[in-house]
Amino acid sequence: MVKNTYMRWRLPLVCLLWEVAMIVLFGVFVRFDPEADAHWKEEQRQKNLTSDIENDFYFRYPSFQDVHVMIFVGFGFLMTFLQRYGFGAVGFNFLLAAFGIQWALLMQGWFHSFENGKILIGVENLINADFCVGSVCIAFGAILGKTSPVQLLILTLFQVTLFAVNEYILISLLHVKDAGGSMTIHTFGAYFGLTVTRILYRPNLEQSKDKQGSVYHSDLFAMIGTLYLWMYWPSFNSAVSNHGDAQHRAAINTYCSLASCVLTTVAFSSLLQKKGKLDMVHIQNATLAGGVAVGTGAEMMLTPYGSLIVGFLCGIVSTVGFVYLMPFLESKLHIQDTCGIHNLHAMPGLIGGIVGAVTAAAATEKVYGKEGLISAFDFTGDYKDRTPSVQGGFQAAGIFVSLAMALAGGAIVGAILKMPFLGDPADENCFEDDVYWEVPEDEESGLYHMHDPTLKPVTS
Amino acid sequence: MVKNTYMRWRLPLVCLLWEVAMIVLFGVFVRFDPEADAHWKEEQRQKNLTSDIENDFYFRYPSFQDVHVMIFVGFGFLMTFLQRYGFGAVGFNFLLAAFGIQWALLMQGWFHSFENGKILIGVENLINADFCVGSVCIAFGAILGKTSPVQLLILTLFQVTLFAVNEYILISLLHVKDAGGSMTIHTFGAYFGLTVTRILYRPNLEQSKDKQGSVYHSDLFAMIGTLYLWMYWPSFNSAVSNHGDAQHRAAINTYCSLASCVLTTVAFSSLLQKKGKLDMVHIQNATLAGGVAVGTGAEMMLTPYGSLIVGFLCGIVSTVGFVYLMPFLESKLHIQDTCGIHNLHAMPGLIGGIVGAVTAAAATEKVYGKEGLISAFDFTGDYKDRTPSVQGGFQAAGIFVSLAMALAGGAIVGAILKMPFLGDPADENCFEDDVYWEVPEDEESGLYHMHDPTLKPVTS
């Protein structure tokens, strides 16, 4: 069957429609948070703030920028490992994230920053919008190379919506703590993406098998993504934590977990390979599992050695996943997971949820101090009588809610994406930039076909 | 005509001369700002500052570093898209920026930070020096691949000088607000560069046509530049705004404008191409126009939806510019604009100036608060009776002044650069690293000539 991948009318239509909708909705709903509004001086006096430096901007902006880099360069370049899909990896990630953050500002705004009919946005909203889009970037990893940009924009629209609902249930209804998003971002995003790719199963994908690998320099480009994710993850997990010790602690715990994770990833990458050589796929991905798995617990008193243990385990789980579980998922469950997000986000996300629940349940006044305990878990207002062990239970519930939302939502959205007129590529054109991009000549006539001159440029 | 591109005596001479001059001038004039001086503790007590955190360093240093990355990695890598000019793009950008920031510290210092015969520099001066050099990087984009490093150093010397004069007229004489530099940086830098490239018109440039394109990996390198510019632009536009809400607001507005711009760039890139495929040139450049166009207005109460609208329009204008205007400029006006700065900086810069003028003119006490209005536009001292609508008029005047300075200055500097002994390359050697760099062998014997074995390495 010949697929129609001609984008000329469909893609512009969706982009412009989506963006006009954003403008209208922003016009109706979005205004500045008082800390970003020109009236702030008055506000400041009322709050008895002595200095401009107490504007939330200075608490969170450096972390925001780090998170921003993770979403656009981190995820974007991590996915450039495919030899012929670098433009799609970086470019489509750019497109969906740029749309997603706008829609997330609205969706999350209605749930969390809605006052007198207006959504008031400040730097924390920007971070949360980036977080929300992070879950879409994760899902994108599962279907990388197999969808059209129109499909990706539709996916983003729905996934951001469901993300916001799930986040609202967890944070506002269950009063769950999840500052680094082990549950809301990673568990939800990964199982959502895995369900979508399951629905979009392509039985004949081996037709583009030759393009699913990397080339030398594409692996180096991917390492740019890996390192930025790895380095800035402490900012990710601490970006929306409480001011002061909580942000400080979240950064330290994440730093420790990630460091430990690198060692076990290297160990198992070598151990599980007959020739004992390291596999770039593991180094690019499994080294990050430690950051995922302390997403919930990092701001708690997980302690540095606790973080090392979590990172230690996740490096192993993730690498083993790449070697043994991934082929099994593809052959038996028909889950074609291009980037291996099951290993990097799904399993470590679940572990992160569990670590968070256990750490919360184990919290004591001795460890946190009376005030510290209340502040860490926000045991105030309606929740002032909640105990750590009850909190642990709610945290655990949050995992299941996220999982359920991801599976149900992924199934529905996957079905929507199967609609025939969305321009997805044929099996033999998957993982191929040439379908949606003007590709410079060298790629077609040179590099790629060098070692097999019988291959001809693919025409879409 | 054989060109003499031998740099051995000329380039070292200019570098050393320029640098010795810097040392002498710094020795005579440059000292630390009180906030960076060891006497600060005493200063602090006099100012009743209660904490070290109120040092301006902590308000601005994270933004400074982001701006720094934009200048050196952002602009540098954005220009690596040319297949054989990566060293020149990154390397010459590095050279001219490193010299330019020193000269800018002096020039801007004499105009703005001169006290008792000394220029006192702090973190804000570093940001402004980077800003000033940004305008040179923009101009460099127009002449990329067609000039010698000696020409670039001369260009930098003059352009920084003129930038500082223009900035002084706008900021100090006209009392114009332009924190993100739509006028001072983008309009000035772009029209300056376009005028220079017009003067340096090469009628036979098609002789190096084959090198004006990209190869697959050079396009990915360029995306590193694009993304860092895109991600850090909120820092750029907020870096020198007033402490507190103004910085906060500028970052939010820029974030919104840029997000919107990506969607319309993608839409029009696909729409304007017969095959409906996306063009990397548009993604690399037009997505950034939204940041340029809120350079003046971002710190004002432009509002998030206002920013979305600006970004929306600029994505369209910029992409249309690449497709229709650029060939016209080259064939009819003889403006050979290597990187398309007319589309990314010139037109969006003008739009940015207009947006700023309109936003200023529309400012009211209701929207800003009484105090907020005074603080936002600095209606104090000599300007305490200026009204928003008058301010709008002055803002508009700033656009014309910048334009006039750019055209006149560019014409003069272009003429200077035509002097015959500056080592510019022959037409057939343009866009070719081999002229000024030791290039590793693979490039000459391998990659580049692969698809046409009849080509021979160019010897200069």
Added chain:
Amino acid sequence: MVKNTYMRWRLPLVCLLWEVAMIVLFGVFVRFDPEADAHWKEEQRQKNLTSDIENDFYFRYPSFQDVHVMIFVGFGFLMTFLQRYGFGAVGFNFLLAAFGIQWALLMQGWFHSFENGKILIGVENLINADFCVGSVCIAFGAILGKTSPVQLLILTLFQVTLFAVNEYILISLLHVKDAGGSMTIHTFGAYFGLTVTRILYRPNLEQSKDKQGSVYHSDLFAMIGTLYLWMYWPSFNSAVSNHGDAQHRAAINTYCSLASCVLTTVAFSSLLQKKGKLDMVHIQNATLAGGVAVGTGAEMMLTPYGSLIVGFLCGIVSTVGFVYLMPFLESKLHIQDTCGIHNLHAMPGLIGGIVGAVTAAAATEKVYGKEGLISAFDFTGDYKDRTPSVQGGFQAAGIFVSLAMALAGGAIVGAILKMPFLGDPADENCFEDDVYWEVPEDEESGLYHMHDPTLKPVTS
């Protein structure tokens, strides 16, 4: 002699052993600093801190992240210039740094943050751990391509230990100031690495001569490393300086020194080459010497023009070192220095120590203010009677101690690394990823052998 480079049991064993040891030691010793502990609210009240923003996190976290990028992306990518060793450069740097920061937290903690049997860690410890690992990354540069990952992990273990001892002697016993580590990081790290590579001398290394060069794109990857090191060096030199003016000043001085250094590097790169063309090796490395050489003095009142002079000289010294000294070191002293760390770190590090000693000795109350002088050199407690000139003497002593520790330590560790079962590559397999990594096919069959089809893939 056939070398056994099979890593399957050895590498996992070392990784797991090292990491389990870390977990146990962290469990026994490492806890949160009060500023990162949940009891902080109480602490804060006792210290009369009025705002959360006075948590040390906000003073240092942005600088920490910049330093983090320098260690992992900066050093990692700087070393990717080799055409076939990109995976090893980025990947092994990642591995050794991830282990090293953990061990450094312990070693430095015992010396500097040990209270009541516990090491209390906060953001400053994270920075110092990164600093310590920086010295290992430097040493790695000398032996790049010639060692196994097992050897690198052993090297890291010992070098971090010795670093901490040396640092303790300098900072605590001699009361030396060295915030940017000209002595503790660069002098120590470089001479340590040079001694190790001397001990590991390979007389037949010319067998892998063809792989010691770069290819076009590997030089661009290396420029990513260069630029991040260059841009973030102001953060590096100011990261652990005193709050307020000292951090501010250190950033400005470093900015100036680096800018100046670029100009003289370009000048001498062109001057020392017959054809007058620029050499990427110089641009990638010598431009950074200015940052190394103000590592000690940047936080002092070195002044901007003083910094320019230091950068000016170091650009020259470093470039001349690459052209004349490096071949001499290899042929006469048998020091095979892959990355030229002698030119980038060793000589500029020594210069930096001297500059620091002179600047300290020249300090006066007039320049610093009474309070400023005490605060800048911490002339309190046991040191309240120390004069600037005495301080200068101790600073000079610090250089010699660092040098002695480096030479003695390097000799011992070099000898340890010669043990035969550590899996180092044969001479003809040096600078070759294929020995320790799964390398995608293109590299073996395509790119690399393109210009000489008689070459065959190397099998280890």
